[in-house]
Amino acid sequence: MDKFDLAQTIDQTDLNPTKTLGAARAFFEQAAAYHFASVAILPLYVDLAAAVLKGTQTKVDAAIAYPLSAVPGSMKAAETADAVQRGADEIDYVMNVGALKSGEYGLLVEEARQVVAAADGRVVKVIIELWGLAENEARAACEIACEAGVHFVKSSTGYKGHKDMRASTVDDAHLLLRLVGDRARVKIAGGITDTAFALELLKLGVARLGTSSGVAIVDGLA
Amino acid sequence: MNRAEAARRMNTSIIGPTVTQSEVRDFVLRARMYPLAGLAVEAHWLAFTHEMLQGTPIHTVGVANYPLGGASLDFALQMTRWCYDHGADEMDVNVPIGLLRSGEVDAVRRYLQQLVRIAAGRVVKGVIWSDEMADEEIVETCQLMVECGVPIVKTNPGFKHVTSFHVVPLIKEQLGERLKVMVAGGVRTTQQMLELFDLGADIVTTSTLWQVLDALPEA
Numbered sequence: 001m002d003k004f005d006l007a008q009t010i011d012q013t014d015l016n017p018t019k020t021l022g023a024a025r026a027f028f029e030q031a032a033a034y035h036f037a038s039v040a041i042l043p044l045y046v047d048l049a050a051a052v053l054k055g056t057q058t059k060v061d062a063a064i065a066y067p068l069s070a071v072p073g074s075m076k077a078a079e080t081a082d083a084v085q086r087g088a089d090e091i092d093y094v095m096n097v098g099a100l101k102s103g104e105y106g107l108l109v110e111e112a113r114q115v116v117a118a119a120d121g122r123v124v125k126v127i128i129e130l131w132g133l134a135e136n137e138a139r140a141a142c143e144i145a146c147e148a149g150v151h152f153v154k155s156s157t158g159y160k161g162h163k164d165m166r167a168s169t170v171d172d173a174h175l176l177l178r179l180v181g182d183r184a185r186v187k188i189a190g191g192i193t194d195t196a197f198a199l200e201l202l203k204l205g206v207a208r209l210g211t212s213s214g215v216a217i218v219d220g221l222a
Numbered sequence: 223m224n225r226a227e228a229a230r231r232m233n234t235s236i237i238g239p240t241v242t243q244s245e246v247r248d249f250v251l252r253a254r255m256y257p258l259a260g261l262a263v264e265a266h267w268l269a270f271t272h273e274m275l276q277g278t279p280i281h282t283v284g285v286a287n288y289p290l291g292g293a294s295l296d297f298a299l300q301m302t303r304w305c306y307d308h309g310a311d312e313m314d315v316n317v318p319i320g321l322l323r324s325g326e327v328d329a330v331r332r333y334l335q336q337l338v339r340i341a342a343g344r345v346v347k348g349v350i351w352s353d354e355m356a357d358e359e360i361v362e363t364c365q366l367m368v369e370c371g372v373p374i375v376k377t378n379p380g381f382k383h384v385t386s387f388h389v390v391p392l393i394k395e396q397l398g399e400r401l402k403v404m405v406a407g408g409v410r411t412t413q414q415m416l417e418l419f420d421l422g423a424d425i426v427t428t429s430t431l432w433q434v435l436d437a438l439p440e441a
Contacts, residue, residue, distance in 0.1 A: 018323065044320065068264055098266070157239075159239075
């Protein structure tokens with residue numbers, strides 16, 4: 001695997017809402033220079049990212065209903081449509097995990113379908129906050145995602161404000177890969193800070209990595 | 223200050239990534255035994271909570287563009303409108319600090335004015351990250367809120383943000399009664415709550431409501 005191939009597995013992430021537009025522009029320019037698969041950002045910065053990254057191999061990946069997920073599917077779809085209209089190429093949205101734990105599976109399939117429809121053909125990843133789920137809940141989340149045609153299941157928001165949140169692990173990757181099979185791809189996010197861990201996850205079959213350490217990870221490749 | 227007097231100046235919340243319906247129900251059932259000012263939930267639980275709080279003085283509080291303030295401004299306004307239409311009596315909505323730091327003051331001004339318009343007389347609180355802002359920045363942001371008619375500043379959204387007590391007199395000395403101050407983030411004890419009221423806080427919020435209130439005399 002060369003640096004370009006590695007970079008193309010990385011959604012280089014910055015979800016800091018206090019970032020100035022100038023600092024965001026520099027971040028996007030660096031991401032393009034490294035050829036990351038995408039920049040994973042808050043919707044407020046999508047317009048700027050789309051303008052800076054036009055013509056590059058780095059896409060714009062908008063975080064929807066992030067990080068609090070107990071929002072109606074119709075509003076997740078509205079936020080998705082808004083981000084797409086502003087230039088988002090990919091959508092990472094957070095599943096309503098409280099509804100998942102309450103057994104509201106039909107609602108969640110409908111939510112996923114609404115987001116996929118609003119994304120209008122663009123890649124959709126659903127974040128299931130695996131750190132907060134029992135295995136049967138993780139299975140239900142994956143079934144819901146696959147039923148609705150979501151393209152990726154993503155392990156975690158990585159949002160440090162959640163008191164029980166933990167870094168993603170190799171076991172998380174094994175579990176999600178087993179649960180989705182060949183029906184969807186797996187993105188692991190949260191706690192990926194070094195090249196060795198990144199390569200280990202990719203070797204298992206993880207298709208995308210969410211990290212704010214993309215530069216260090218790519219630079220660390222021999 | 224007795225328990226009821228304190229409760230009337232307090233908010234609480236049940237907001238988190240894994241909160242279930244039964245957890246919201248149990249929390250609201252317990253909270254409504256106190257004459258609180260407000261109880262905050264995410265949008266999905268607004269109608270449910272609003273119905274449970276019927277007959278109590280407790281306002282159902284919704285959140286939008288929260289806790290980060292990174293939504294597109296158009297969508298943040300759309301979400302705010304949706305919440306008021308679906309059970310929110312009040313809204314806590316984040317101010318986009320990144321835009322302010324980028325000099326986009328006019329855009330933020332229009333956003334705040336729109337929030338107040340959508341609120342249509344109902345309470346809307348502008349939420350900031352005071353723990354990541356310099357004092358001058360806090361005061362300027364609060365002055366902008368006053369200019370736009372936002373009645374209350376919420377000093378932090380919680381989620382591990384902790385409000386320094388000095389922020390209360392900082393805002394009050396500059397803006398007096400033109401802007402109410404709600405302290406959120408890091409309030410865990412009765413002593414902290416009482417100290418904040420003494421410093422001039424109008425409202426205090428804590429997720430450890432029972433611990434903070436039950437230590438006070440009932441009447």
